[in-house]
Amino acid sequence: MKIVVVGAGIGGLATALSLDAAGFRDIEVYERADELRGLGVGINLLPHAVRELTELGIVQRISTLGVEPTSLAYFNAQGQPIWSEPRGLAAGYRWPQLSVHRGRLQLALRDAVLERLGDVIRTGHRLLEVVPGEDADTARFETAAGVVEVAADVIVGADGIHSSLRAQHNPEEGAPAWGGLTLWRGVAYAPPFLDGRTMIMAGHGDQKFVAYPLGEADESGRMRINFIAEKRGAGTASVDWNRAVEIGPIAELFADWRYDWLDVPALISSAEELLEYPMVDRDPLERWTVGRSTLLGDAAHAMYPNGSNGGSQAIIDSRVLAFHLGTAATASEGLAAYEADRRPATAALLAQTREAGPEKVMVLAEQRAPGGFEHIHDVIGADELERVATDYKKAAGFHPALLNERASLTVSRAAEARG
Template identity: 45%
Template structure:
């Protein structure tokens, strides 16, 4: 089929590669005229890495990423609450990868250019509307240099993010994304490796949380690129998010240390100097923590949604890019199982929409981070023995329930 994809992000490019591998003719329209490695770090869970491995991308990704060894939950004093072994050691078939988002996107783009042909990757082209025209989709494309054009396809996949033009066309009364009152400051710093140099840590509680993990192998000088996130609640509305988000123009704006140090300036752990890491940032960007309500359906005719266009969710549990990659695998697989595009899109939606809606709802309840709140409430000044605060078996069971609902596929139970 002739397939058109709106959006050259991680989900859209993975879909392009997966569909091309199954013999389809794929064109990607990306609004940005010139891609640059912008952004900070993300985590790819093992079930998403498995999809990229099927596309023969694993060796290249492992060379530029860090294989996450564990996810550690800690209190705001740096004391470990729970350590969840990840990757091969955790009983998964594939590693978990911590990687720079912009570098990953560029790698996928270059791979798509090599496999699909440069003419199939159309930068500076934004799909602003689409409609069915007979048995085909007619997309309206806005050019960055000015003017518009139309493009026909047998199928259009909207992978154009949380501000998706096609989602807005389907649901014009939806309104702005929902904000939960939490602002996120994301940064990267060159620093000495902490712990084993491969661990991801989430420390704090729902009012102030610090997330940190390395996203590149150490340089010859021993320094490692460390990704970190400071979450600070600016407004309290209860769990779920019903506030109006800051205007879109304020997203990804440069952040200020003055917003962070009053809260995180005293967070010095035995294994990490948090304010020191923050002060050495090579970049600091600010985002609101937002999502959207789950939709009743993703497809209209031969147009469907994918990734953040379909199910934007709070960045909890490393599910953003992971679920977009799993969307890409699912839609490519379902299209190969039936001659009817509409039936394939219905099967894709039936498989992915309920699971992603469930993750959206779990993340509104803090997802795995609820563990941090349990301990903060019971022991705000820290603890001598975790067992005096919370039953470790209770924490382990909570983690396993979330992971099962989020689609983790462990081949065996990891050692405790």
């Protein structure tokens, strides 16, 4: 079986590795960019994704790229604590949570693909269309040398929020929907905050700040910190992950956010650069699979980053797809099983992210006590706080009890049986 993966981002590379682990040997990855440069800022890999990376045998190389946060804490805009919970191993998972640089993760996955599959990544290939055929579908790519056609038994569109494959099958959809919030992402070297292992979120539905460490403190006591500043009514709807903006005006938006445990405007001001990105997503599709082609990751279910789950969901997609292709009698049955498994689950998760996901506790605190509070339980009861956190974990597939007991997605069928 020949499988073509469109897109060499986290989802596409994880798909190649997952398919290889499932015993498939004729796999090629086609990437629009001329080279993989490892761009971006921080990303959180939640325990359900780390489990899959562990079973793929590559978690060790990825764990060296960042740190394991041991807790997640929510605060209001005044810096008062709302909710805190352990994360990763400290929360009873069998796998940790990892905070890493997105670009370094992508390059680590690329290196693993090259080591295991060989020279299968083709850069400088922009997907034009997929043409259905009698015995195979054909992916047509634009390259510097002209149009290249590649026939395959399965074509996986892992080409991101601007997916060409998704657009081909949903021409009426248009641009991603912008809800008015803009994100500014950056990385800065600064003194550790709190215990140096905590991921924090502060603010409410109209303005928020997120920060977490990406590495250990250096000899000077500073550590690499990833942050996201977010505000409604600023920026534009133009979707470009790599658009840098002036730092000063963004720091000024958070001028009053100075806490005894973190100076938010100072952290923003010390960033290496600031990348602007609108908070956008796409509505759920009625189907991902058309003929021999299907969608994966942001191409299938781009969602708000509430809950830090986008990259993790792409990795899970890749493993579920490989599992079903590796255990079904035919490719079409495998694709149908993959979609039946993942499309409803990600649609439900997308709906939760639109309601702020686990960050709903900050929205509730602002609604009920905009000026602050003496104690959070005067505003939100402990049971309600716990319920918000638990409901999201269940929807996203990483509730500790459910994840720890879930069956493995590793395919044991021998490669020779596939031909």
